[in-house]
Amino acid sequence: MMIQKYVDDLFQGYESTPELEDFKEEIAMNLKDRMQDLEKEGKSAEEAFAEAVSELGDITAIADDLSREKRKEIIGKMYVDTTPKLSAGYAIGYTAAAGVLLFGIITSLITYFTTGNNLFIAISSFLPFVVPAGAALTFLGLTTETKTKYPMNWKRALIYGLAVGIILFGITLSSSQYFMDNKQPAAILGVLIPFVLPGVLVTAFLILTEKKRFKPWVMQEQARYQEAYAGYYEDTEQMAKRGMLSGALWIGAFGVFIILWILTNVLYALPVFLFAIAGELLIEYRMMSKRKRNSVSK
Amino acid sequence: MEGRISADLLRGHTDTIVLGILIKNDAYGYQIYKSIMDRTEGLYQLKEATLYSSYKRLEKEGCIIAYWGDESQGGRRKYYRITDKGRVQYQQNIADWEFTQRILKRLLKEEED
Numbered sequence: 001m002m003i004q005k006y007v008d009d010l011f012q013g014y015e016s017t018p019e020l021e022d023f024k025e026e027i028a029m030n031l032k033d034r035m036q037d038l039e040k041e042g043k044s045a046e047e048a049f050a051e052a053v054s055e056l057g058d059i060t061a062i063a064d065d066l067s068r069e070k071r072k073e074i075i076g077k078m079y080v081d082t083t084p085k086l087s088a089g090y091a092i093g094y095t096a097a098a099g100v101l102l103f104g105i106i107t108s109l110i111t112y113f114t115t116g117n118n119l120f121i122a123i124s125s126f127l128p129f130v131v132p133a134g135a136a137l138t139f140l141g142l143t144t145e146t147k148t149k150y151p152m153n154w155k156r157a158l159i160y161g162l163a164v165g166i167i168l169f170g171i172t173l174s175s176s177q178y179f180m181d182n183k184q185p186a187a188i189l190g191v192l193i194p195f196v197l198p199g200v201l202v203t204a205f206l207i208l209t210e211k212k213r214f215k216p217w218v219m220q221e222q223a224r225y226q227e228a229y230a231g232y233y234e235d236t237e238q239m240a241k242r243g244m245l246s247g248a249l250w251i252g253a254f255g256v257f258i259i260l261w262i263l264t265n266v267l268y269a270l271p272v273f274l275f276a277i278a279g280e281l282l283i284e285y286r287m288m289s290k291r292k293r294n295s296v297s298k
Numbered sequence: 299m300e301g302r303i304s305a306d307l308l309r310g311h312t313d314t315i316v317l318g319i320l321i322k323n324d325a326y327g328y329q330i331y332k333s334i335m336d337r338t339e340g341l342y343q344l345k346e347a348t349l350y351s352s353y354k355r356l357e358k359e360g361c362i363i364a365y366w367g368d369e370s371q372g373g374r375r376k377y378y379r380i381t382d383k384g385r386v387q388y389q390q391n392i393a394d395w396e397f398t399q400r401i402l403k404r405l406l407k408e409e410e411d
Contacts, residue, residue: 023350026327026376030346033328033375055331057345062354 002049003031011063019066031056084145097136104129119179127172135165149213156206163202170195189258197255204248208241242287249279303342311395312344312352313361317388320362320380327353327376353378361387 007028014020031052038048086094104126112122139161142152152160174192177183214222253276260269319330331346356362361384367375380388 022376025374027350029373029375030326030328030331032373034331037332055343055346057347059347059350062347062350065354 002045003028003035006049006053007031010059014063014066017066020063023062023066027056027059084147086144090140090144093136093140097133097140100129101133101137104133120176120181123172123176123179127169127176130172131165131169134168135161138164148215148218150215152213159202160206163199163206165199166195167199167203170199186262189262193255193259197251200251200255201248204244204251208244208248238287238290242283245283246280249276249283253279305342308342308344309348311391312348313356314388314391314395316349316352316356316378317361317380317384317391320378321385321388324377324379326367326378330378356384359383359387 007024011020011024034052034055035045035048038051039045043051107129108122108126111125112119115121139154139157142157142160143154145151151157170192173195174188177188177191212219253272257269257272260272315334316330319325319333325333327346327349331344331349334342334344334349353362353364356378357364360381362378362380364376364378367377369375
């Protein structure tokens with residue numbers, strides 16, 4: 001009884017948590033055992049108690065941990081500003097990229113008006129600005145740590161940036177071709193395909209193989225969300241993957257379609273879409289069997 | 299000259315000592331405490347609080363797991379069991395210590411040679 005009271009007093013004022021109650025029980029039991037042993041050696045109950053307690057030492061540091069850890073967790077989530085600060089280098093990078101982009105817009109507008117509204121030249125003069133700016137902004141955006149996400153690996157982000165750069169290059173180049181005086185549809189597509197298509201495919205591949213960069217608290221939140229809406233939605237991650245897969249499939253199919261169209265004629269190109277539909281069905285089938293497997297294993 | 303114990307040095311090895319005891323058998327707090335006392339023949343006065351923090355630390359690292367015993371009378375006891383990770387950690391700590399000891403010997407005894 002003496003021990004129980006002592007332990008209770010020791011932790012008076014600490015917030016009670018299951019961990020702390022556990023700990024109190026453990027200490028009390030060990031003290032009791034120690035006292036018994038000391039009494040067996042011939043010490044009086046008071047002596048034994050005093051010695052056992054002195055051997056215990058300062059226990060409050062552990063109690064601090066056990067009763068406060070919980071509180072800290074909650075406080076941390078609610079009040080601590082978790083937005084990471086942007087480093088000086090990144091701030092400069094963002095500003096520079098935005099500046100280049102703005103400069104490009106102004107330059108191409110000036111060109112547009114001074115060349116008697118010639119869109120071909122205007123877009124052409126926009127190209128050297130939008131390509132590096134778009135690539136840089138993509139790279140910077142992906143490698144910036146945000147409140148919810150960790151930064152991406154810089155090598156991967158670099159590939160993203162380059163892919164976006166190539167896509168922008170292809171788009172601006174072919175749209176400028178479109179406004180050229182004696183335009184040729186083949187030339188427009190001829191420029192579009194070698195740049196945009198590989199860029200899009202690389203991006204699609206990267207997105208499909210993306211690892212999650214969410215911070216732990218976001219994941220927890222998501223898990224809670226999914227639990228709450230388990231009956232309403234399918235696994236959202238699966239859905240996103242599926243959407244991405246068929247997106248890539250159709251973009252690819254369209255690209256092949258255009259190439260075949262240019263090389264031969266429409267009649268030979270059209271069957272590509274039949275293959276795409278077959279591919280779509282395959283994807284759906286795979287997803288369905290996966291879902292079934294998941295629900296069985298659950 | 300008779301040596302005295304360096305409490306700081308020993309405290310740094312509390313986790314390894316605890317793992318070393320648990321590697322033989324599961325044990326509860328007071329058993330572990332007593333076995334340390336017995337082995338050092340009272341030469342080293344370890345506070346139980348140091349051990350408790352060690353258990354908490356080891357538990358968090360996944361080196362040991364705690365479970366309540368099923369004693370029927372006189373209250374239950376909390377036992378600790380070493381995990382596979384704990385065994386690996388123990389071997390690593392011993393290897394580290396042996397290596398450190400070799401280096402220390404070389405450094406500290408240099409003057410004598």
